[in-house]
Amino acid sequence: MLRKPKILDRRIVAQSRLFRVEEVDLEFANGARRTFERVPGGTDSVMIVPMLDAETVLLIREYGAGSDRYELGLPKGVVEAGEDPLAAADREIQEEIGYGARDLRIIKRVSLVPGYIEHHSLIVLARDLYPKSLPGDEPEPIEVVPWRLDAIDALLAREDFDEARSVAALFIALRVMGREPRP
Amino acid sequence: MLRKPKILDRRIVAQSRLFRVEEVDLEFANGARRTFERVPGGTDSVMIVPMLDAETVLLIREYGAGSDRYELGLPKGVVEAGEDPLAAADREIQEEIGYGARDLRIIKRVSLVPGYIEHHSLIVLARDLYPKSLPGDEPEPIEVVPWRLDAIDALLAREDFDEARSVAALFIALRVMGREPRP
The missing domain is CATH 2.40.50 (OB fold (Dihydrolipoamide Acetyltransferase, E2P))
Structure with missing residues (x-):
């Protein structure tokens, strides 16, 4: 021990x-x-895997100030003080992709840089979507990019789909949905 | 555009x-x-997926100063100035798990926190391992934990296997090795 x-x-x-x-x-x-x-703590963030239907995940394209380029990835955001993480996930997808979800479920809590940074992020699978928008604080409209799950290899091959957390979230969601058979 | x-x-x-x-x-x-x-740049790091055999990946357990707990994950490290990334990967596994690799291959370049941090990490699949050790600079011996790929769901369920980059690296390696059929 x-x-x-x-x-x-x-x-x-x-x-x-x-x-x-x-x-x-x-x-x-x-x-x-x-x-x-x-870099100590702070509250958790959320990253959401929003399934438009059983075959299609909704990605977003947005500018990353760290990488200084447009990144393709999953919607995400900070859980506000006192906010329920699932409510935060539902709010973020309304702000970023224009959908709410009737079925929200935490499927994993991940760390981003555990050697240096304390911050954790909750991965939320969102299903049973319905159109609903909230205004966000983004400097420009976020582009929503539907992606079919059977084209995941083409997604992984893209240089602009590179955030480790998005890759991890997508694969964990696939397993939870029973889409990735055991090796 | x-x-x-x-x-x-x-x-x-x-x-x-x-x-x-x-x-x-x-x-x-x-x-x-x-x-x-x-947080601007710096050189890339490497994270290695070292396959002991076709069924077994070698994980490590080590203290994370950011998360302030012991983390189960994949070996990783910084590429030194002027060092070839694959040479860095080979050096890191010699230091951390006591194996070198005859077959090293970059399978993806990932970002960790692209919204805030410029840093990227190269995911390296390492196969055809052979025993070879180099002294590292770790404060205590790193525990090596062999894990069978058919027990990946049990691994994902563990709270201490939570680094998004390790999860992403493992799944990308599985696909590259042809172990995860298309959804």
Whole structure:
């Protein structure tokens, strides 16, 4: 059984509007000491796999400020303080793709960069969609891109479909829906 | 065709040993202006899917300073300046799992948090392994966990197998190896 390293000290070393970086001094069970940087917590986000029908997932194309290019991926967003994660997922798809969902289900909680960043994201499978829109805060309209599940290899081959979380979410959803037989 | 937003200004707003945060003022094609924070570039990292045999992938268990817990996932690391990515992948598995690979192949380049972070990671499928060790800089020995591909649902159900990049890498490797039939 692994015993977690003991935190000897921690201090904030950088801070911006969105990011806070702390330095932690750790002592591992074997006595080894290391100092690591990490970006602490915050609330979970959600990423949604919205199924228009049994064969079609709705992707979005939107500008990523980190990658500085347009990215094809799944709708996502932050869970507001006090908001239920499934309500957040339903709100995000109304804002980003113009649909609400009658059937929402958390299928996995994932980390993005667990070596450095504490943040987690809930993957939500959304089915039984119906047209419903909410205004979002996006700087320009988000393009909605329906994609057939039988063309998933063509999707994976695209350079602009590259967010690890979108890839993971799609495959987990496929398994949950029984679309990916066991190896 | 989408026209990328124009960068009007950019400035560093926070800086630590590992992280640099910049603020960018953007003007979108429709005239909308936004200020975003982003963490620029650096070199790619690698994440490796090391196949011990056709049925068995080698996972590692290691402490994640971001999540502050032990994580089950795939071996990974930074590509050093001037280093070939496949050489980096081969070095990382020698350091982390005690095997080299005669067959290394990049199967996808993924982003981790494209909305905020520029960093990308190359997913490398490693086959034809042979025992070979290099000393790493880990604070404690890394536990190697062989996992059979026919038990992938049990793996996905584990809370400590949660890094989106590991999930994505494993599924992409399965498809490349022809183990996941088309939906």
